[in-house]
Amino acid sequence: MKSALILTLLSASIGTAFAGNVAKGKELVEKNNCTACHGAGLKAPVAAAYPKIAGQYEDYLYYALKSYKVDGSSLVGRNNAIMQSQVKQFSDKDLKDMAAYIASIPGDLIVKK
Incomplete structure (x- = not known):
């Protein structure tokens, strides 16, 4: 019982610590x-090479954006020159x-089960 309570509190605090400010x-x-x-609503890219990003998981988006800031290695991070300059x-x-x-x-991304 005590372990379950601790796990619940830790899980709640992780989400709160990560959460960004939607309005900002x-x-x-x-x-x-x-x-x-x-594209419009961030779900209608102007070219097939650009991803639909609306509705993606917050942590995925954060780490994807952050990975464009990694310089000097083709093995770590993301290497799209446009996004690197943007972030x-x-x-x-x-x-x-x-x-x-x-x-x-709200996005139209579908999670397959």
Whole structure:
């Protein structure tokens, strides 16, 4: 019983510690024109090479964005020159806020069971 309570409290605190500010994220996404590539509602990319990102998991979005900031290695991080130049300006907090906003947008991504 005690273990279950501790596990529940830890799980709740992890989610709270990670959560970004949706309103701030919306401001950043709109200001930096993410829809120019990812399309209306961030779910209608202008080219097939660009992903639909609306509705993705917040933690996935955060780590994906953060991985574009990793320089100097083709083995670590993501190597898209456009996204690397886009995320340079953002702090980790900004990336968490943007991830929170993008995750809050209803998307048409389907999870297969």
